[in-house]
Amino acid sequence: MLARILLCARPVSATIPALTRPLAHSTAHMDPGSGGRPVETAIRTKLTGALVPAHLEVHNESHMHAVPPGSESHFRVLVVSASFDGLSLIQRHRLVNEALREELSSCVHALAIQAKTPAQWGSNPSVAKSPPCMGGSKGDHSVEVKLAAGRE
Amino acid sequence: MNHLIRASVRCLRAGSTAGYPSMLLPAGPVSFTAARLLCAATDMQQTLGEMVKKDKVVVFIKGTPAQPMCGFSNAVVQILRMHGVDDYAAYNVLDDQDLRQGIKEFSNWPTIPQVYLNSEFVGGCDILLQMHQSGDLVEELNKMGIRSALVEAEKESK
Numbered sequence: 001m002l003a004r005i006l007l008c009a010r011p012v013s014a015t016i017p018a019l020t021r022p023l024a025h026s027t028a029h030m031d032p033g034s035g036g037r038p039v040e041t042a043i044r045t046k047l048t049g050a051l052v053p054a055h056l057e058v059h060n061e062s063h064m065h066a067v068p069p070g071s072e073s074h075f076r077v078l079v080v081s082a083s084f085d086g087l088s089l090i091q092r093h094r095l096v097n098e099a100l101r102e103e104l105s106s107c108v109h110a111l112a113i114q115a116k117t118p119a120q121w122g123s124n125p126s127v128a129k130s131p132p133c134m135g136g137s138k139g140d141h142s143v144e145v146k147l148a149a150g151r152e
Numbered sequence: 153m154n155h156l157i158r159a160s161v162r163c164l165r166a167g168s169t170a171g172y173p174s175m176l177l178p179a180g181p182v183s184f185t186a187a188r189l190l191c192a193a194t195d196m197q198q199t200l201g202e203m204v205k206k207d208k209v210v211v212f213i214k215g216t217p218a219q220p221m222c223g224f225s226n227a228v229v230q231i232l233r234m235h236g237v238d239d240y241a242a243y244n245v246l247d248d249q250d251l252r253q254g255i256k257e258f259s260n261w262p263t264i265p266q267v268y269l270n271s272e273f274v275g276g277c278d279i280l281l282q283m284h285q286s287g288d289l290v291e292e293l294n295k296m297g298i299r300s301a302l303v304e305a306e307k308e309s310k
Contacts, residue, residue, distance in 0.1 A: 089279045097262055104262040110224065111263060113278050128281070136214045136221035142252070 039072035039107055039150055043100060047079055050099035054118050055080035061112070061130055066138035072150050073143065076112040076130055080121040089115070107150030109143050196254040204258075208296050209240035210268040212255045217242050224277040225265040231284050235293060236301025270296050 037060065044058050057078040062071040077096065084092045092115035097104060104111060112130055137143040204210050209232065215221030217229045232240060245252035245264050252264070259266055259273045267274045269292055274280065283289040290300045 089282060090273070090275045093275060093279065094260075101262075109263075112224070128278075131223035131227045131277075133223050134215070134221055134226055136225075136246070140246070142249075 037072065039103060040075070042103060043075060043077065043108075046099045046103075047077065047096065051079055051081040051083045051095065053079050053081045055121060057127060059127075061110075064130060065110070065133045066135045067143065067147060071147055073108060073137070073146055074110040075108060076114075076127070078114045078116070078127050080116045080118055082118055084115050084117045107146050109137065109146045192250070193254070196250055197258055200251075200254055200258040203241070203243065204268045204273075205271045207239075207241040208270055208298065209237055210243070211240065212243050212245055212251075212264055212266040214244065214246050214264055216244055221246060222264070224263075227277045228265045228267060228280055231280055231289070234284070234302060235289065235298075236304075237293065237298060269293075 040058055040060050044056065047053060047056055047058070055078070057076075059076040060072055060074070061076050062074045063069065065071075065074045067073050079096060083095065087095070093113050096113050096115060097111075100108065100111065112128070114128055116124075211228055211232070213220060213222070213225035213228060215225055217232075220226035220229050229242075232238075243251060243255075245255065255264075255266060256262055261273065261276065263276055265277055267276065267280050274283070274292075280289065283292065290303055293300050294303075
């Protein structure tokens with residue numbers, strides 16, 4: 001559990017060097033974490049497909065909130081993409097929301113978004129921090145429904 | 153909310169499918185409930201349209217400004233407080249599930265908190281925070297005739 005938190009807390013670039021990947025044919029030995037993180041994997045896949053990011057970080061922040069351990073309900077994403085050039089903040093965020101429409105309507109309860117152009121990322125390569133939880137998810141029926149959806 | 157209750161009662165009194173083309177609704181006893189639900193949802197959208205116009209600054213949050221129930225909602229409250237904006241409408245979505253679902257449809261935005269400035273949807277916590285950091289929020293408030301406390305504070309320090 002602690003290892004997973006530390007893994008989530010570390011920024012993970014989308015551009016993992018080929019040498020660190022297992023051989024393609026041995027799918028049984030693919031990244032052992034991804035099998036246990038289906039929502040995170042789906043978010044990563046969809047954002048990559050929709051926005052072709054130069055840099056992508058997907059952080060599961062569920063452990064920072066009043067939800068059971070192992071939940072995939074609260075996420076922070078940092079997307080750096082040329083697709084955002086010329087778009088306002090709200091337009092950029094709507095693109096991200098659209099890409100993740102299915103996850104947001106089923107199991108993802110909170111999504112913090114940073115959407116930067118490559119130039120903006122170059123001049124300020126930092127990830128914002130989420131504010132401390134105030135316990136609102138506890139006893140919230142809507143969140144319970146989403147957690148159940150995530151477990152299926 | 154009284155408006156919503158009155159509107160729903162109006163629908164009930166008017167009969168099962170009054171005002172709705174019969175082709176839109178399934179036949180039989182279900183149609184009355186469906187009509188009532190459709191009526192309520194439509195009224196909610198109309199009510200929200202009025203709510204976001206009634207005040208210059210309108211936020212939909214979890215909890216209240218005095219007691220936010222979510223870190224992101226609290227961030228919105230704190231940012232407004234920093235700018236000295238204390239006269240704004242704050243609606244607690246935890247009080248009303250129809251409001252909670254309705255505002256997500258109205259704004260076409262999947263999460264709470266949601267911020268409206270001058271009847272226009274601005275975004276959530278992340279966007280408000282970036283606007284605050286970039287100075288855009290001071291400018292937007294200024295356009296609405298609201299002088300940010302941070303501008304005053306900066307002048308005093310010079």
